[in-house]
Amino acid sequence: VAFEPREDQKKCRRTTVAVLGGGMAGITAAQALANQSITDFLIVEYNGEIGGRMRHTDFGKKDDGSPYVVELGANWVQGLGTKGGPENPIWTMAKKYNVADEYSNYSSILTYNETGYTDYANLIDDYDTAYAEVEQYAGVILKDNLQDTSMRAGLGLKGFKPKKNMAAQAAEWWSWDWETAYPPEQSSLVFGVTGNNATFYQFSDDNNFVIDQRGFNTLVKGIASTFLKPNDPRLLLNTIVTDIAYDKNGVTIALQGGSCISAAYAICTFSLGVLQNDEVSFTPELPDWKQTAIAEFQIGTYTKVFLQFNETFWDPDTQFFLYASPTTRGYYPVWQSLSTEGFLPGSNIIFATVVERESYRIEAQDDEITKAETLAVLREMFPDKDIPEPIDFFYPRWTEMPWAHGSYSNWPVGTTLEGHQNLRSNVERLYFAGEHCSAEYFGFLQGAYFEGQEAGLRVAGKLGKKCRNQDWGCGEYKRYEVLHGTTAFQEFSPVNGWDVSSFYVAGG
Numbered sequence: 001v002a003f004e005p006r007e008d009q010k011k012c013r014r015t016t017v018a019v020l021g022g023g024m025a026g027i028t029a030a031q032a033l034a035n036q037s038i039t040d041f042l043i044v045e046y047n048g049e050i051g052g053r054m055r056h057t058d059f060g061k062k063d064d065g066s067p068y069v070v071e072l073g074a075n076w077v078q079g080l081g082t083k084g085g086p087e088n089p090i091w092t093m094a095k096k097y098n099v100a101d102e103y104s105n106y107s108s109i110l111t112y113n114e115t116g117y118t119d120y121a122n123l124i125d126d127y128d129t130a131y132a133e134v135e136q137y138a139g140v141i142l143k144d145n146l147q148d149t150s151m152r153a154g155l156g157l158k159g160f161k162p163k164k165n166m167a168a169q170a171a172e173w174w175s176w177d178w179e180t181a182y183p184p185e186q187s188s189l190v191f192g193v194t195g196n197n198a199t200f201y202q203f204s205d206d207n208n209f210v211i212d213q214r215g216f217n218t219l220v221k222g223i224a225s226t227f228l229k230p231n232d233p234r235l236l237l238n239t240i241v242t243d244i245a246y247d248k249n250g251v252t253i254a255l256q257g258g259s260c261i262s263a264a265y266a267i268c269t270f271s272l273g274v275l276q277n278d279e280v281s282f283t284p285e286l287p288d289w290k291q292t293a294i295a296e297f298q299i300g301t302y303t304k305v306f307l308q309f310n311e312t313f314w315d316p317d318t319q320f321f322l323y324a325s326p327t328t329r330g331y332y333p334v335w336q337s338l339s340t341e342g343f344l345p346g347s348n349i350i351f352a353t354v355v356e357r358e359s360y361r362i363e364a365q366d367d368e369i370t371k372a373e374t375l376a377v378l379r380e381m382f383p384d385k386d387i388p389e390p391i392d393f394f395y396p397r398w399t400e401m402p403w404a405h406g407s408y409s410n411w412p413v414g415t416t417l418e419g420h421q422n423l424r425s426n427v428e429r430l431y432f433a434g435e436h437c438s439a440e441y442f443g444f445l446q447g448a449y450f451e452g453q454e455a456g457l458r459v460a461g462k463l464g465k466k467c468r469n470q471d472w473g474c475g476e477y478k479r480y481e482v483l484h485g486t487t488a489f490q491e492f493s494p495v496n497g498w499d500v501s502s503f504y505v506a507g508g
């Protein structure tokens, strides 16, 4: 395919495909290109290493003074797969690149409130019972082309109404908000259920927690090693995109510092947070249908607060500790022990997770205040223990990172499959990928994996390569300039990013 740059583009570095972002989606997009013998590409990445939201840090110290490595972003391989059944490609890759992980046992949980240990685990079972009925209801809505509603409405209709019962609020947070980073009020019923089905029923209901001391992004580096040499000049690290100019002939990418890249095609894998926060400008402005899709979908925030103590004062044989605040839903609700066998035993590290509103709240305050709040909660949970000051304390501020602006996306009430498809669709020669583009695995690493691959294959198709996927076709994405109130059942097909059945049931 001939690509004749305009006069003003001639000073830019030229490439056939510019892959914007070196996270999971960018790397699988480039791999798909390489697999189609398109080797003239550049990967442009803001940070000093690839992996994007698979990001780790040194934390605490071991007896010998060296630090542990903990994951700030993605931490679990979610939905592994069954023997002979479909396998989550993230799990396949985790095995291939010997990523160290450990089974997360969600039954290994103790429940607490402000008075200490209080057994309300039965409320998690009550939630599960209601949720099983919500699943059936979601199937009816989807098949009969009815209007979607919120997960809150669905749970309420099926009898789960936590209201002022703070233990029930905690049980619901554990079962819903923890995964989606949003409360049920703001989450689509249909797409919440189908997303859950695609990962946990199609693959399996297992989650493995990564404790690899090289960092979880070892997995992305492994994928990259199949087509990039060490120090490959096609990988541009510490390179920040400021503007993307696109038209029918190509894409020109302006970089911080004044240089530019001109490409026949570009694949933009920046997070929905980056797109929503105008971190990068588009020339011309993106069309209305695209801007609407970007504005409608939502990106959550998920924050892990790490504490290292000089002893493990909690039960070292339990993985999870659920806390119900007497006043505030989602106030340091889940505590996870890393000091437990199989994880980082003897590390005396525990971490709390907060999402959404509580994430924003703690991001806006000093570490010292957050530390005091977490200690106060631990002292309520373990009234018989003399809980000392932590010897190390850290949490990331995801919404403030200019290359992420949040953690991962969630399907809001009111967005149809057609509306979501516009998030995926290309604008001229500018293609999009990333976890938020996945209709079935949004939020998960596998979403980024599949969407990167598809964008790479579609661009390869435009560059004259043989079509590798007959299901969704090659080249341009389908898009909807006019959106309908609901998306008809027959449109739930691969062209709209719907590759697997919506009706998986528990157990595969």
Ligand SMILES: Cc1cc2nc3c(=O)[nH]c(=O)nc-3n(C[C@H](O)[C@H](O)[C@H](O)COP(=O)(O)OP(=O)(O)OC[C@H]3O[C@@H](n4cnc5c(N)ncnc54)[C@H](O)[C@@H]3O)c2cc1C
Pocket: 020, 021, 022, 023, 024, 025, 026, 044, 045, 046, 047, 050, 051, 052, 053, 054, 072, 073, 074, 075, 076, 077, 078, 239, 240, 241, 242, 269, 270, 271, 274, 279, 280, 302, 303, 304, 398, 402, 403, 404, 406, 407, 408, 433, 434, 435, 436, 443, 444, 445, 446, 447, 448
């Ligand atoms: C706290 C947290 C917990 C999570 N937990 C899990 C989990 O347990 N399991 C799971 O499956 N998923 C989890 N996820 C989601 C998972 O991390 C994402 O779905 C996935 O990593 C997204 O990959 P991506 O390629 O779409 O985007 P990204 O990883 O965001 O990649 C985009 C890349 O673009 C780069 N970029 C952005 N702006 C610019 C710019 N202006 N110029 C140049 N480069 C730029 C970024 O640096 C980044 O490397 C979690 C995420 C977070 C944040």
